[in-house]
Amino acid sequence: MTATFLILAAITIAGTVAAMAMRNLVHCVLALTLGFAGLAALYLQLGAQFVGLTQVLVYVGAVAILAVFVIMMTQKPAQTTESIFSSFWLTGSLIAALVFAVLGWAIYSSRLTSAIVSPHVEAAVRPIGDALMHRFVLPLEIMGLLLTAALIGAVVVAIQEKRGSA
Amino acid sequence: MHSAIQQADQIFVALQHRVAGYLPVKFQSIADVILSVIAIVLVFAFLFAVTTVLERKGLGRIQNRYGPNRVGPAGFFQPLADGVKSLTKEDLVPRAADQAVHFMAPVLLVIAAFLAYAVLPVGRNMVLADLNAGVLFFFAVGTLVELAVFMAGWSSRNKYSLLGAMRAIAQMISYEVPLVLASIVVIMAAGSLSTVSIVNMQTGYSGIWPHWFVLTPWGFAGFNLFMIAATAESNRSPFDLPEGESEIIAGYYIEYSGFKFALFFLGEYLGMFATSGLAITLFLGGWAAPFSFLTWIPSYLWFFAKLLLMIAIFIWIRGTLPRLRMDQLMNFAWQFMLPMTLINVFAAGVWHFMPGGVIRWLVCAVLLIVPAVLLSRGLKQGKKFEARTYRFAE
Amino acid sequence: MFGEGILKGLAETARNFLGSYVSKKRLTTVQYPEERLPQIEAYRNFPFLVYDGEDWQQGLRCVSCFICEKECPPKCIFIEKSTDKKPDAVGKPQFYPTVFNIDVSVCMSCQICVEVCPFDAIKMDTDFELSTDNRFSGLLWDKKHLAKSNEHYHKIHPTEAAVVDAQLAAERAKVAAKAKAAAEAKPAAAPATPPPVPAATEK
Structure with missing residues (x-):
């Protein structure tokens, strides 16, 4: 159990670190995908099939491909060769530290850490679906609306751009 | 009679358990999985081979041709020849x-x-x-x-x-x-x-x-x-x-x-x-x-x-x-x-x-x-x- | 209707698929090594040397005049002339080739050698199964390989061969008549130098 966890954690961390450290942007995305996949495997190992598989479906299937698309569409042929580190590294690390602090505070102050979590929580599809459709139906709908609005906005922006250049 | 039908239906499941049963109890579940994986890989790779030749023959007939009919009986060993060819080609x-x-x-x-x-x-x-x-x-x-x-x-x-x-x-x-x-x-x-x-x-x-x-x-x-x-x-x-x-x-x-x-x-x-x-x-x-x-x-x-x-x-x-x-x-x-x-x-x-x-x-x-x-x-x-x-x- | 064209297409391909099992007429492919189409007479690919009679060396019509060697566009013909003479197809003593090579890997089957040959000695063959395990000596054909009988020529191109045979017979008759006349006129100086008759003015 712990050995599996350690291997998966190592893969995840290695993937994300490589995503930050590698020169080639496409390599970064592929390494990030490895990190996503490791995270999904961690979810699966915890018995959260739905979350784990959704992680693969959304992050490996959609987000990584989207990132790849953006890179292929926008990348300039001449790549930066000066330094691995971006010039914004100070700001970046500050933001990262802040995010980490907020997350850590949230986790430590939540009641989950004090509660005894049984190792065999059946995070099955049906309870998740029930929760989404009954208790959290309003947040779900609002999120759906928001995403649809974003989609329509993107289409509008794209159409204007096309008209302008045509 | 009824049990014979059931046996025929479950023959591969029974075979899998029989083979896994020779191993110590500790490894039986993993042996079950490995046997299933081997079966899947073999069966679907074989199906792939059969499909390539069937597809070529079928497309041939649709276009009023024979399709591959040289290697083996009615050309059904064509995948073997193709496999040998692709394995021996330079990478x-x-x-x-x-x-x-x-x-x-x-x-x-x-x-x-x-x-x-x-x-x-x-x-x-x-x-x-x-x-x-x-x-x-x-x-x-x-x-x-x-x-x-x-x-x-x-x-x-x-x-x-x-x-x-x-x-x-x-x-x-x-x-x-x-x-x-x-x-x-x-x-x-x-x-x-x-x-x-x-x-x-x-x-x-x-x-x-x-x-x-x-x-x-x-x-x-x-x-x-x-x-x-x-x-x-x-x-x-x-x-x-x-x-x-x-x-x-x-x-x-x-x-x-x-x-x-x-x-x-x-x-x-x-x-x-x-x-x-x-x-x-x-x-x-x-x-x-x-x-x-x-x-x-x-x-x-x-x-x-x-x-x-x-x-x-x-x-x-x-x-x-x-x-x-x-x-x-x-x-x-x-x-x-x-x-x-x-x-x-x-x-x-x-x-x-x-x-x-x-x-x-x-x-x-x-x-x-x-x-x-x-x-x-x-x-x-x-x-x-x-x-x-x-x-x-x- | 939506999808009508797709259904029509599917019906057509299904008809082809099933029809190919029912009627042999649909399958136009000839299963080559076992089945062959009859060869059409006008077919020709690489040159060969015609000989008359039984002995391929004696009957070779070629007089090694080098015209084909000079005319050959890819220069695939190589000839060496003999020092002695032998009677040619019409009976006159002529040189003959000691070496006559054609490199068929170079030959482009243009048939110009056949067109220019005044002696009807080189003609186009129909043999196309020429694969060999040696790409150098296997494709460089010598005199022996190239020599094929007049009967073979008759078999592959009967009409053309008949015309050529008639021409040659006329030539032979002319030469024989000339020789006879010369023998009657000057019986002493018999067959040393026959008068310069053009062997075959044209085809």
Whole structure:
């Protein structure tokens, strides 16, 4: 159990670190995908099939491909060769530290850490679906609306751009 | 007699337990899994070999040719010759290629293609992993194929392969939406994401007729939409733009030769079998017999009979339809497939809440046929042939 | 109707598929090594040297005049002339080739050698199964390989061969008549130098 966890954690961390450290942007995305996949495997190992598989479906299937698309569409042929580190590294690390602090505070102050979590929580599809459709139906709908609005906005922006250049 | 039928049905399950039983108890469960994996790999690789020769013969007959008929009896050892050829060919890697990614792409593709079989029930009690999110697993693994295709296209450093990869990814993303939405109706009806329980829902009979989901209006529409999307997902003709030989030579695997090329070929066919298998599981009752008086035939035979039928339909379609253009492909995905699948979800909901009878049939059929006709009219309209204006190519 | 064209197409391909099992007429492919189409008479690919009679060395019509060697566009013909003479197809003593090679890997089957040959000695063959395990000596054909009988020529191109035979017979008759007249006129200085008669002015 712990050995599996350690291997998966190592893969995840290695993937994300490589995503930050590698020169080639496409390599970064592929390494990030490895990190996503490791995270999904961690979810699966915890018995959260739905979350784990959704992680693969959304992050490996959609987000990584989207990132790849953006890179292929926008990348300039001449790549930066000066330094691995971006010039914004100070700001970046500050933001990262802040995010980490907020997350850590949230986790430590939540009641989950004090509660005894049984190792065999059946995070099955049906309870998740029930929760989404009954208790959290309003947040779900609002999120759906928001995403649809974003989609329509993107289409509008794209159409204007096309008209302008045509 | 009855027990003999059951024995024949469960012969492979019993064999697996017998073989695993020779091992100590500690290793039995892992031995079970390994045996299933070996069986899946062998059976579907063999099916791939048979399909290549059947496809070539079938396409030949469609074009009034013989097809391969030289190697072995009636040409059926042709895959062996092809395999030996591809194994002995030189493995060329372009100098500019990204070596590691170039190497990993076909491996990832084949692994992803084989992973999908883990949740396909090929017979009664014959499934590698009965996940309670089985259908989700299938689609999640399917997305790995996109990644592999991108890796292949990008790492080759060839403009044709990059174009092919772009086309393939755009097509796969576009058609994944209708693919998932088309299968949602079944998940709604079965109330489960587990492939095994979806098949179990369909094993009953009314009189001699089975309870397959395809025998309902939404199931029929869903099946057709699913198969169209599956054809596009597996890059088969008429949606074979990513590898259009006459346009971009072979698309994303243009720079692969020898065994790696064979792996791409294998991955493509395995993907086709897997989506066909999922269509069978979702809509055609999985391993269930089509009539109640035919249940004495072992379940796995039914699954493979249905699979071969689906393959035959794929070959038939490939021999009939010409390749689409990219804009036609995208228009079809977003202007016909997506609205139709959404309407189909709605129709399945109506079916669920209406009392059974003829009226339910009629209402659902009208709900599906009218939008289909209107949407297809919409597709036809706005087809004005004018001088094209190009944004970048002028 | 939506999808009508697709159904029509599917029906057509199904008809082709099933029809190919029912009627043999649909399958136009000739299963080559076992089955062959009858050869059409006008077919020709690589040159050969015609000889008359039984002995291929004695009956060779070629007089090694080098015209074909000079005319050959890819220069695939190589000839060496003999020092002695032998009677040619019409009975006059002529030189003959000691070496006559054609490199068929170079030959482009243009038939110019046949067109220019004044002696009807080189003609086009129809044999096309020429694969060999040696791409150098296997494709460089010597005199022996190239020599084929007049009967073979009659077999592959009967009409053309008959015309050539008639021409040659006329030539032979002319030469024989000349020789006879010369013998009658000057019986002493018999067959040393026959008058310069053009052997075959044209085809």
